[in-house]
Amino acid sequence: xxxxxxxxxxxxxxxxxxxxxxxxxxxxxxxxxxxxxxxxxxxxxxxxxxxxxxxxxxxxxxxxxxxxxxxxxxxxxxxxxxxxxxxxxxxxxxxxxxxxxxxxxxxxxxxxxxxxxxxxxxxxxxxxxxxxxxxxxxxxxxxxxxxxxxxxxxxxxxxxxxxxxxxxxxxxxxxxxxxxxxxxxxxxxxxxxxxxxxxxxxxxxxxxxxxxxxxxxxxxxxxxxxxxxxxxxxxxxxxxxxxxxxxxxxxxxxxxxxxxxxxxxxxxxxxxxxxxxxxxxxxxxxxxxxxxxxxxx
Amino acid sequence: xxxxxxxxxxxxxxxxxxxxxxxxxxxxxxxxxxxxxxxxxxxxxxxxxxxxxxxxxxxxxxxxxxxxxxxxxxxxxxxxxxxxxxxxxxxxxxxxxxxxxxxxxxxxxxxxxxxxxxxxxxxxxxxxxxxxxxxxxxxxxxxxxxxxxxxxxxxxxxxxxxxxxxxxxxxxxxxxxxxxxxxxxxxxxxxxxxxxxxxxxxxxxxxxxxxxxxxxxxxxxxxxxxxxxxxxxxxxxxxxxxxxxxxxxxxxxxxxxxxxxxxxxxxxxxxxxxxxxxxxxxxxxxxxxxxxxxxxxxxxxxxxxxxxxxxxxxxxxxxxxxxxxxxxxxxxxxxxxxxxxxxxxxxxxxxxxxxxxxxxxxxxxxxxxxxxxxxxxxxxxxxxxxxxxxxxxxxxxxxxxxxxxxxxxxxxxxxxxxxxxxxxxxxxxxxxxxxxxxxxxxxxxxxxxxxxxxxxxxxxxxxxxxxxxxxxxxxxxxxxxxxxxxxxxxxxxxxxxxxxxxxxxxxxxxxxxxxxxxxxxxxxxxxxxxxxxxxxxxxxxxx
Numbered sequence: 154x155x156x157x158x159x160x161x162x163x164x165x166x167x168x169x170x171x172x173x174x175x176x177x178x179x180x181x182x183x184x185x186x187x188x189x190x191x192x193x194x195x196x197x198x199x200x201x202x203x204x205x206x207x208x209x210x211x212x213x214x215x216x217x218x219x220x221x222x223x224x225x226x227x228x229x230x231x232x233x234x235x236x237x238x239x240x241x242x243x244x245x246x247x248x249x250x251x252x253x254x255x256x257x258x259x260x261x262x263x264x265x266x267x268x269x270x271x272x273x274x275x276x277x278x279x280x281x282x283x284x285x286x287x288x289x290x291x292x293x294x295x296x297x298x299x300x301x302x303x304x305x306x307x308x309x310x311x312x313x314x315x316x317x318x319x320x321x322x323x324x325x326x327x328x329x330x331x332x333x334x335x336x337x338x339x340x341x342x343x344x345x346x347x348x349x350x351x352x353x354x355x356x357x358x359x360x361x362x363x364x365x366x367x368x369x370x371x372x373x374x375x376x377x378x379x380x381x382x383x384x385x386x387x388x389x390x391x392x393x394x395x396x397x398x399x400x401x402x403x404x405x406x407x408x409x410x411x412x413x414x415x416x417x418x419x420x421x422x423x424x425x426x427x428x429x430x431x432x433x434x435x436x437x438x439x440x441x442x443x444x445x446x447x448x449x450x
Numbered sequence: 451x452x453x454x455x456x457x458x459x460x461x462x463x464x465x466x467x468x469x470x471x472x473x474x475x476x477x478x479x480x481x482x483x484x485x486x487x488x489x490x491x492x493x494x495x496x497x498x499x500x501x502x503x504x505x506x507x508x509x510x511x512x513x514x515x516x517x518x519x520x521x522x523x524x525x526x527x528x529x530x531x532x533x534x535x536x537x538x539x540x541x542x543x544x545x546x547x548x549x550x551x552x553x554x555x556x557x558x559x560x561x562x563x564x565x566x567x568x569x570x571x572x573x574x575x576x577x578x579x580x581x582x583x584x585x586x587x588x589x590x591x592x593x594x595x596x597x598x599x600x601x602x603x604x605x606x607x608x609x610x611x612x613x614x615x616x617x618x619x620x621x622x623x624x625x626x627x628x629x630x631x632x633x634x635x636x637x638x639x640x641x642x643x644x645x646x647x648x649x650x651x652x653x654x655x656x657x658x659x660x661x662x663x664x665x666x667x668x669x670x671x672x673x674x675x676x677x678x679x680x681x682x683x684x685x686x687x688x689x690x691x692x693x694x695x696x697x698x699x700x701x702x703x704x705x706x707x708x709x710x711x712x713x714x715x716x717x718x719x720x721x722x723x724x725x726x727x728x729x730x731x732x733x734x735x736x737x738x739x740x741x742x743x744x745x746x747x748x749x750x751x752x753x754x755x756x757x758x759x760x761x762x763x764x765x766x767x768x769x770x771x772x773x774x775x776x777x778x779x780x781x782x783x784x785x786x787x788x789x790x791x792x793x794x795x796x797x798x799x800x801x802x803x804x805x806x807x808x809x810x811x812x813x814x815x816x817x818x819x820x821x822x823x824x825x826x827x828x829x830x831x832x833x834x835x836x837x838x839x840x841x842x843x844x845x846x847x848x849x850x851x852x853x854x855x856x857x858x859x860x861x862x863x864x865x866x867x868x869x870x871x872x873x874x875x876x877x878x879x880x881x882x883x884x885x886x887x888x889x890x891x892x893x894x895x896x897x898x899x900x901x902x903x904x905x906x907x908x909x910x911x912x913x914x915x916x917x918x919x920x921x922x923x924x925x926x927x928x929x930x931x932x933x934x935x936x937x938x939x940x941x942x943x944x945x946x947x948x949x950x951x952x953x954x955x956x957x958x959x960x961x962x963x964x965x966x967x968x969x970x971x972x973x974x975x976x977x978x979x980x981x982x983x984x985x986x987x988x989x990x991x992x993x
Contacts (some may be wrong), residue, residue: 175667184752276936
């Protein structure tokens with residue numbers, strides 16, 4: 154390639170600069186002097202970089218690297234940050250770590266500081282199943298009513314949170330509603346009669362002479378209580394209160410008796426600290442006691 | 451297409467088509483089922499169709515004599531058509547997945563339509579389908595005009611374009627079937643990656659061979675950018691995609707990189723895909739079509755050269771800024787951060803050079819929507835590169851990282867810069883290729899322009915707000931020293947922004963649809979008042 158030019162350099166009338174003389178399919182270039190501001194900007198950003206390199210860990214040298222005069226280590230910085238945050242929570246969190254929950258719950262000033270944190274913990278960890286208002290949903294119990302599967306005292310809730318229900322935890326709470334129909338424990342017509350009996354429980358229409366009464370007495374009362382009142386700490390829910398975990402329509406009750414249920418609540422022992430579990434337990438127990446709902450986020 | 455090929459070229463094409471059909475059959479036979487078998491079947495069908503078309507054409511009239519005295523623009527036309535097909539696919543899926551974020555319950559109960567599978571269809575569709583075809587199509591045009599030479603041969607450009615689009619089709623259909631390497635912007639599996647290497651090397655060779663035949667003493671700066679794009683993308687693609695297939699008869703593979711090295715290689719690739727695919731290539735496009743449309747000389751020759759080397763040198767260091775506050779050693783983060791800040795200078799120098807080139811043509815920017823597209827592209831290029839350097843500063847990144855601010859930043863670059871420069875280039879190029887002075891519907895360009903600008907602004911502003919809101923909610927502590935907001939609350943706060951983002955994206959898509967129809971009408975319209983825009987080719991030896 155020769156260096157000959159297609160066009161001689163000429164003066165651009167708009168800018169007053171000379172063109173370079175190159176020409177590509179009509180495109181030309183101006184021989185504008187290099188703008189000084191670009192050099193200054195480059196110098197400025199380079200200065201910023203040099204300062205950062207001096208202060209912070211920056212350049213590798215063999216298997217090591219320059220540490221920077223500030224001596225920062227990102228892991229250390231993060232751990233210090235966490236420690237400072239923990240210290241800021243210490244005035245109220247320490248009590249929850251110690252664990253006299255009834256005394257803590259009786260201190261309104263402490264509750265005022267602690268409950269917003271509990272609300273956030275609930276929304277981050279529990280709301281996915283129990284709902285943002287803690288009112289549950291199909292398969293997940295309502296935590297705002299007075300019915301408890303495993304007890305509604307703070308201590309009982311702490312234990313449920315710690316070990317879970319039908320979870321993988323070695324001490325897990327275990328409960329199972331047998332599949333009376335599918336496993337052939339009861340004939341089909343008896344399953345239907347018991348379903349009708351259970352459906353009649355809340356209205357008080359389920360008397361001794363009901364077709365399902367005998368089968369209910371033989372098969373259900375051990376866990377659900379004679380009157381279907383639940384609350385025996387067996388994990389079996391109340392049937393008489395008109396509140397249902399899986400649904401109170403006939404088809405769902407039939408499906409429950411036929412196929413059984415074995416709901417799972419995970420163990421939170423590995424995810425939450427003991428203090429956090431205590432905090433949540435107080436929060437959840439208060440939802441039940443006052444019949445109040447979780448504040449929607 | 452085929453009419454433009456000579457008899458020996460048709461024969462070479464026939465051999466390649468049969469080769470493709472055999473490759474497809476081999477993949478189908480080896481895999482028998484799953485994504486690789488489907489992809490083998492796709493390649494086989496494509497190969498057979500091409501083979502029939504080429505074999506039939508052996509009995510048709512030869513290519514017109516004297517064709518070597520003309521530029522070869524048929525591949526560019528095909529590339530433009532594919533650019534717009536992919537634009538419509540990629541952007542439609544983008545609007546759909548944006549809507550799913552607002553109405554997640556609308557997800558159909560069909561695995562192929564889950565957000566996780568559709569999202570890479572959007573990104574691959576717009577980056578590689580839309581952007582990649584636009585780059586290849588325009589590069590072949592620019593290369594010939596600025597070299598004053600016809601493409602080195604007539605078969606390779608078809609191999610490159612058809613092969614590249616087969617890669618894109620393999621990639622997106624693979625995602626729908628759940629096939630992915632789980633590397634962002636490099637999701638396609640090992641055999642598709644190998645195929646792309648072959649196609650890409652052919653592209654690079656075609657570029658160099660044509661450049662070697664040039665009749666201009668100097669290589670125009672646009673070609674430097676296009677070459678950097680081709681060369682570095684090849685390097686990035688190969689290194690990041692090194693993987694061991696579980697079996698040669700199946701689509702699954704495992705990357706050879708592990709742990710933090712894998713993350714670093716991925717973001718070295720990921721950020722330089724932004725740098726060399728979405729920036730260098732499109733700067734090549736800008737450096738050709740902006741001065742052509744404005745009919746002004748490039749404002750500063752020196753600045754264009756220095757910026758090129760600045761961009762190429764600084765960009766390659768900055769990928770680690772995607773891994774701030776992670777297991778990546780602090781010193782690597784510091785280097786990524788500082789080089790990102792220095793990178794701003796050549797980036798702004800390029801944007802400034804483009805805008806200063808419009809000196810003396812501002813009345814055209816006012817009157818001509820095509821040139822306005824390119825002006826807005828240069829402005830958004832400046833904005834996004836400033837934002838990029840800013841977000842790379844570690845403390846700023848601690849607020850922005852993992853939030854929708856990142857999404858806003860990417861879209862200010864891709865909608866505002868990349869797509870706008872593509873549209874400006876297309877509206878300049880398509881009339882020329884169709885032997886016309888203007889597009890078929892000149893007023894539709896104005897509509898497209900305002901839809902694009904409005905859509906981009908709505909999208910980007912919504913995502914800025916969304917991201918900063920998220921970032922602040924995640925780090926706000928209450929008076930008791932505990933986090934003030936649950937994660938759920940930060941998700942619920944996004945609703946209005948996600949709705950706005952969907953609206954902005956839909957406006958942008960509407961503009962792209964108008965563009966596609968306009969380009970189609972222009973390509974099909976009879977030539978009207980053709981203007982001789984190109985310098986004639988110099989006589990040259992046949993290939």
